[in-house]
Amino acid sequence: MIPAAYPDLASLVQAQLAIFPEHESYLSTRFRNAAPRDLAFANELAAMIKTIAGQHLSHFCADYRWLAEVIIEEEIFFRREGRYRLSTFAEADAQVYSNEPYMRRYVNGILLSQLWWANHTSVMQYFRDTYLPGLPAGARHLEIGPGHGLYLYMAAREPRLASVAGWDVSPASIAVTTATFKALGYPGRIDLALVNLFDAPGGQFDSITLSEVLEHVEEPDQALRAIARLLAPGGRAFINVPVNSPAPDHIILFRTPEAVFDTIREAGFDIEATHLAPISGATLERARKLALTISATAIARKR
Amino acid sequence: MKLMDQSAILARLTEIVRTLFDEYDGPVDASLNAKAVKQWDSLANVQFMVLVEQAFKVRFTVSEITGLKNVGELMQVIQKKLGH
Numbered sequence A: 001m002i003p004a005a006y007p008d009l010a011s012l013v014q015a016q017l018a019i020f021p022e023h024e025s026y027l028s029t030r031f032r033n034a035a036p037r038d039l040a041f042a043n044e045l046a047a048m049i050k051t052i053a054g055q056h057l058s059h060f061c062a063d064y065r066w067l068a069e070v071i072i073e074e075e076i077f078f079r080r081e082g083r084y085r086l087s088t089f090a091e092a093d094a095q096v097y098s099n100e101p102y103m104r105r106y107v108n109g110i111l112l113s114q115l116w117w118a119n120h121t122s123v124m125q126y127f128r129d130t131y132l133p134g135l136p137a138g139a140r141h142l143e144i145g146p147g148h149g150l151y152l153y154m155a156a157r158e159p160r161l162a163s164v165a166g167w168d169v170s171p172a173s174i175a176v177t178t179a180t181f182k183a184l185g186y187p188g189r190i191d192l193a194l195v196n197l198f199d200a201p202g203g204q205f206d207s208i209t210l211s212e213v214l215e216h217v218e219e220p221d222q223a224l225r226a227i228a229r230l231l232a233p234g235g236r237a238f239i240n241v242p243v244n245s246p247a248p249d250h251i252i253l254f255r256t257p258e259a260v261f262d263t264i265r266e267a268g269f270d271i272e273a274t275h276l277a278p279i280s281g282a283t284l285e286r287a288r289k290l291a292l293t294i295s296a297t298a299i300a301r302k303r
Numbered sequence B: 001m002k003l004m005d006q007s008a009i010l011a012r013l014t015e016i017v018r019t020l021f022d023e024y025d026g027p028v029d030a031s032l033n034a035k036a037v038k039q040w041d042s043l044a045n046v047q048f049m050v051l052v053e054q055a056f057k058v059r060f061t062v063s064e065i066t067g068l069k070n071v072g073e074l075m076q077v078i079q080k081k082l083g084h
């Protein structure tokens, strides 16, 4: 299913299908029409994921299978009720973030989704190829909610950044981010801390990543204002929010990319660029028509 | 939505298949299954089954949703739920 020129991707697909054979037709559709550039990126991502998982690859693949099944249940609720199942941070915290064994599996599953879900891969590629190269030399970078840690790792590898920090509300997430940096052999220093964005200790950054976090908080406008306070004048944020995307810890439903972008502008940002990535197999038009998941990403500058 | 014969059920299901899976132009009959339709993956299947629930005012279990074999079996489940 995967051309021989992309051996890491091919072997990761094989490992995943050994655990989750029912996913074969999905994965072959996922990669069928991918351009060489996208396959090359996917192959790189696959190599990183294999290194992170190491000898536990089959566990990671099983965690992804479990995640896919959990998402189906959330999807059933979402399609029936037209809303997400949970609506408070306290519920998501109790059921997910503070539930160590659950959160570990969840974050591992999300790691593989970076490759198996076309919208996730597309946003990460946009982050690496468009957002990071646009940052000024010497920028101080922070990610809120790094989870699996791949976004933070890509930023840390960028030699022009002066410093890199990550804050997450979940101890399990911090442990996973730490393990990712260790497995990938990162030689430098990164500051990881257990911090809730709403109790941010202060500090100044020139660049902040907020990817798949805004739909997890009760007051997205306040979260964005907190981001703006942490940014130095002219600082930039990479903000990525999936719309119509039910998950066990998603509490705020954005129904359109425009709703996301309006919220960002109202919180005091100018949007410099946007990127829309529909769910695997769908065109943007179809995703809009059927209210399917679209990752809505903005590069925003503090006004 | 009580008395409904097989052909009325199939007609309604056909409409839903055509709306959701607009790239599929083959026949919709009892043997049709998700494998034959490129756009019919496991997430689309949820959307399909919930549209069917709404059309027939029935409720499926999770395993009826995820374990769907083909349109023929679905017609039987619907008929049973409608009390035929």
Ligand SMILES: C[S@@+](CC[C@H](N)C(=O)[O-])C[C@H]1O[C@@H](n2cnc3c(N)ncnc32)[C@H](O)[C@@H]1O
Pocket (backbone or CB within 6 Å): A097, A110, A144, A145, A146, A147, A148, A149, A151, A167, A168, A169, A170, A173, A195, A196, A197, A198, A210, A211, A212, A213, A216, A217
């Ligand atoms: C879905 S993961 C995102 C991982 C990664 N950034 C990505 O885009 O794939 C969401 C992360 O946000 C964290 N999070 C949720 N609410 C938070 C808050 N109020 N403050 C800090 N982190 C939070 C969660 O613990 C989790 O690790």
